[in-house]
Amino acid sequence: MKPQSMTGFARSDGYWQRYRWTWELRAVNGKGLDVRLRLPQGSDHLETDVRKRLAERLARGNVQVALSITLAESRLELVVNEAALQAVLDLKARLGDVLDDKPLSLEGLLGLRGIADFREGEEDSAALETRDGMILGDLDVALDRLCAMRGEEGEKIVAVLGRQIDRIAELTGTIEADPSRTPAAIAERLSEQVGRLVDAAPSLDSDRLYAEAVLLATKADLQEEIDRLNAHVAAARALLEKGGPCGRRLDFLAQEFNRETNTICSKSNAVAVTAAGLELKTVIDQFREQIQNLE
Template sequence: MIQSMTAFARRDAHHDHTTLVWEIRSVNHRYLELTPRLPDAFRELEGPLRERCRVHLNRGKVEIGLRYQQQSASNQLHIDTALVAQLGDALDQIGAVLGPTAAINPADILRYPGVLQTPEQDFSSLVPAALALLDATLAELVEQRAREGAVLAQLLEDRLVGVTEQVARTRAALPRIQEALRQRLQRRVEEVVAQPDQDRLEQELVLLAQKMDVAEELDRLEAHVAEVRRTLKQGGHVGRRLDFLMQELNREANTLASKSIDTDTTQAAVELKVLIEQMREQVQNIE
């Protein structure tokens, strides 16, 4: 089974009056590039997070984010009354020097650094739950990548069928193409030379036919198609191998086009290049 590098997964869970939410986005990339986005309270999860990702993922640009929301009274705000008292004394001293001043808005006092506080929370008890939820989210991501990979495999197989049909059609036309070449060249020679040397003419025709022969390219195209199918059946992390095979298929299609002396062969080469390019685009998303 092959896997796509494009997927999204989201899982949430509720523990100790706190809701944890993991989101993972994955797109194609040459290597495995992880971008964790963790709250400061859960920074200690970065190491285990990277280890788990390397176990489940081989390639892709992966963004992993954790959010949490508390729903308990312990998250209520607190006012540092001692600091407020100190600020009040300071305001009284200022009033004694400058004389009566305008009334102070309590909201202005609240904006002073340190007056309004949130109690520090200990999230260490949530670490096991967060890691368990991460494992479930990664499993969902891998499952979605596998489903997308199955779709990509079918798209590739459909185009491999098209490549096979073009190769078979071209191979079946080779005898006709070679005979047409022979007759065309013989007519041109006879237009220039009244009595050509038939033995020499046959030798030249054989040499030219060898130069224009595309049977070897067709054989290699068939071999590459078989290897692509074998690789897809093998599954696993095969994206780089498939990308290499696409390059080889394209090379043979280019050679076929350069050797073409027939309209049908040229059209077949063009169609092959279109099919191969479509496969190459899809292969870029395979892990």
């Protein structure tokens, strides 16, 4: 699977008999997978399945999931509170001698609070199970669309990252090939520095100065940092080629790119190397910014 972006939107609609429903999924960047559900009353039993399906398809991102269910037609049922009705009839019987003999009418009984009420008819358990299965099936449709959108955006991000990695490799090569790093240039520079020190202070031991200069030159050598930058470039390319969730590992590599570049800039004793190092830092910052959008 190719690397995906963490941002996207998807929607799916479905119906069954008198039920209509709509799923809406919105995803933005996040350090991990954070799912926030908004389910209609009476649909809480779907939460476990919804979270499981999202976790199987998504690795990172803040995802808002909303389900709305409406009834295309109403089916009211009259529900009688048998206990309340019997209590009223028992009271009528006990007080028959006191009250008039006018019989209780249906209209009168329905007018008594708590005796009867109209409510929406419910399906049996088998029908509700069928409906819920279709609702979850449409969640899969919305997830397919969300992953497709994230995949398309991911392809664009990977293309940008590939160009930035190429630029990092190019600038690393520029630093490695800079004339200031040739043995002849280093020797000439050391000789000039030691010569100026001896001229300024003839009493200094020139052999000791040369030894110290060689030690400083060894510490200032950039080859180790260059080798690590090249290794990180190869690792970043391998991650993008392998695909799948790789944002966190690329972010770690971006930190390592930055660490080696900072060291190169601090060791540099050539204007061209410093300039390439500063441009490297700019490209690495752009690289890291793009990574924040990648799953």
